[in-house]
Amino acid sequence: MSLDDVLDIISALLVLVGAFLTLAAGVGLVRFPDALARLHAATKPQVLGLIAIVIAVAIEARSWQVLLTLIPVLLFQVLLAPIAAQMVGRAAYRTDNYRADLSLVDDLAADVERATSDAERANVDTDRTDRDDRA
Amino acid sequence: MSDGNGNGNGTVAVGSAVDAGDLHPSVPSDRRTYWEQAPLFVVLVILWMLLWGNISWLNLATGAVLAVVVMRFFYLPPIQLSGRTNPLWFVAFLGQFLFELTIASFQVAAQALLGRRDVKNSIIAVQLRTRSDIVLTLTAIAMSLMPGSYALDVDRRRSIIYFHALNTRDADGVQAVRDAALKTERMLVRAFGSSADLRSIR
Amino acid sequence: MTVTLGVLYITIGVLFTGGALAALYRIVVGPSLLDRLIASDVLLTTLILVVGAEMVYNGHERSIPMMLVLAATAVLSTIAVARYASGQGTRTKEGS
Structure with missing residues (x-):
């Protein structure tokens, strides 16, 4: 088993992590009780999934330059996902799109x-x- | 340096998106405003070079021209930088952040796949000690990607962030979110808070 | 060796499809505009991840600009619609 094979398997495993987190986000969307809870599923797993995929792409290309080019993708997601969550959550709260009976x-x-x-x-x-x- | 300002760039966007209220009078008048915008300029040029994926003089020149154009036509109120940065604490924060993000993602995944449907959630107000917009915004962003919480609403004048927390069973769970928020704030203040903020977190 | 990778990528495909279908289900069922907004955001992020995964599978880097554009613009629509949604002031209490 050469180094290339190992790197291929590592990047495939990273993609697997990203795919699993995507599935988890989808299931969370379906199963969580209200819009505010669904926002949890929409932010965290997706950002980590994206990080995993970006690293996988860089490993597959065996290139630091590809990693640098993809850093803006990560930056956008890391900074903008919480902002979007905050905007949507705020709108959901103010339009009463949540279940008050579930809040502690x-x-x-x-x-x-x-x-x-x-x-x-x-x-x-x-x-x-x-x-x-x-x- | 570049990383710290990378977040500063986002902060400008957040500040304008979240704070429709005009606390900073937006008049670009004197020479000082240009200096206050220098970090944003640097970040824009670096972003431009990252997008192209290589560093060359042509990229630098076109990036600089575009940055000036962007800053002219999409004017944002300047953010107040404290003028103090500690890269070591910032790296420590980034490490902590990645670790917590990983835990948070799998925690939400487990909750989604295995958890009960009717989880008890909370909306928790946390009073921060900082007065800086940057630390406030970065705390909100970081906490949104950390286990159990995201920022739902921000009261900038009183430095209060309202977090939505998933699956808080009792008062201990609520307290855990408060502690996590204050811990995140402390790390960020150490990384680039003003010296007044530094004193207030002790 | 190739068999292992093949099985791995089939699993990956199934997982991605499941996630996308779940997001689609939430878009169709709703119940509110904001739920659909959140779900379409997840669907778009899923698309970014799939574009990346395809690059890994086929071993090329030509889709990077697509990932960049998607990542940069994905959130804009969400923010715009969220602002609109909070402004219209429809008070639709979600039932259990």
């Missing part, structure tokens, strides 16, 4: 309530100012 602690409820009533008292467009104010 909810520190946000009181704060959103207060900010909303403040805005209504000021008799302005609730949605806009509330969001900008609390951002």
